[in-house]
Amino acid sequence: MITGHAPVTVRNLPFLGFRKETATEFLPTGLDPVDQLLGGCPRGQITEITGPESSGRTSLLHAVLASAGARGEYCAVVDTTDSFDPVTAADSGVSLETLVWVRCRGNLEHAVKSADLLLHAGGFGVVALDLCDAPEAAVRRIPISWWHRFRLAVEQSGVVFVVLAAGPQAKSCAAQAADLRAGEARFTGRYPHYLLAGARYTVESRRPVRPGQAGFHVEASRVS
């Protein structure tokens, strides 16, 4: 007869261990209207930034990287299509001294594996996976299991994992999803001499669904 084990009863069930909800810490983007709408980027969760070309996705990513860099945190950018510009990133305040840049030259598999390695390395404040210019069909073929793997790795490391894409990719694994809309470029000057002065972009929170939208303005580097 087996002894020494308490019988499992309904009373014991609450102690079997459901995952406890913990307070989420947010990394502010440094853009006040966006922080008011989204609250920042949640640590230990996936943030998805989506939108068409020239909708401010990369500018928003630079803001997040600059905010983390200002806190002395290490950041990593996995650049699927080799499109990251360190010059405009540095102009936005991104600390290149603590930035790891992985150039995947269009190889989506390398990009996904690199992001996975960086997430599991630990110690990074922000890891960004840039899928913006990758072929949409190829990005959609990333198995959902990879996104679950990313979610688990992010939960354990407490890193801010930002995914940039043209459309939603991380599905239910993204705790926060922000949709950006094509911005309005601002030109100054008179015909025929114009100057690109900046652009204004609009953000909506798709996940969790929040009413309203936020706008943010960025200056063009040529002006400064």
Next chain:
Amino acid sequence: MYACIYLPGAGPAACERLALLAQDFSPQVEVAAADTVVFDIAPLGRLMGAPLKIGSEIARQAHHRKLDGRIGIAATPDTAILAARNLLGVTVVPPGAERDILGGLQLTALPVDRETIGILNRWGIRTLGQFCELPETGVMERLGARGLDLLRLARGGRVRPVKPDRQVASYEDRVEIEHPVSLLEPLMQLLSRQVAELCGRLSRQSMAATELRLKLDLVSKQAHERILRLPFATRDARSLIRLLQLDLEAHPPRSPVLAMTLEFVPVEPRVVQHDLYIPPQPEPENLELTLEKIRGMVGADHAGSPRLLDTHRRDAWKMLPRPPGQSLVAGREPRGGIQLAFRYWRPPVPARVEVEDGLPRRVSSRVVRGPVEQAAGPWRGSGDWWNSLVWDREEWDVRILGGALYRVVRIVPVREWVLEGAYD
């Protein structure tokens, strides 16, 4: 407690072997002379038991290595040396029993000049026991500080730490293989043993490695040499083996391997002061391993940290192997707020641009096509005309009707247009 091994007539080679033998028992090894090593055995008490047991084990190991010498164990290094040099076999001098055990030795056993011995002899003192009976004040008055030092040595009261000689340890290991190895896996098994052995030596000497030099002698009579410079000092065998494996995967030898020599460049280990207010950073070992793995996939120059070059040329940067890190804790603010980000298309996309009245009116390329709604420019730039990187170009920021913001560039020397990327 300290142990001393004295091997009469030992040469430099035997001295090195003596030191290696001593390092198997303690990281604190002092080579007192070419034939004498002394080392700290106090921590071995819990592991091996009484000093006599430790002495017997040292004697057994010495015999195994054909280094049969005399062994002295005492409370101070100098007393242990005195016992080993003047008494046969294994001698244990318990604290307080120095006079009983060493008292019968002649004064010549002490490291003392003939003149002092002559003075002591004239006083009727011929043994250490007799010398120990003298009062300290009297010896000080007549023989000075040197005499007092000798008296303390004779009494077993001269306390000093051992002075480890780190130059003794060799961090080089060579393995010759009977049959040539052509696969990486068996080669790594042999290398792992070498790395573990060398890391053990580093650990015993409280040192770490910052550079690995691997030399593989190949069947083709050539040598395949690799040097791994680490951004951090470490003696973690697992990390070093992995780094070596990744390097050999990226740069394999061209023919089977006959022998391999591995050398570590030793440095002082890094000391990390943790601070509650410093944000977490990747462990240097982890970061290096991760970047090496990524480089193995994407290429050697495609993972690292960008460093901007001091030039007006566009897209001018170089890739550092790893982020150099910044010392400040926090507080660096973005310069003038967030700027309009640019996304490069590398390489740029050839385009056909229709120009009217000096302004681009229509852009056609394989990725973007349409009338230009608004254009700003041109921004003319040129430079590096004194070298092969010469550049001369006109840039336009254009908004395609109903589309996005792009940068089109006219390469002046060849009069061709390209789409360089998009503002995002």
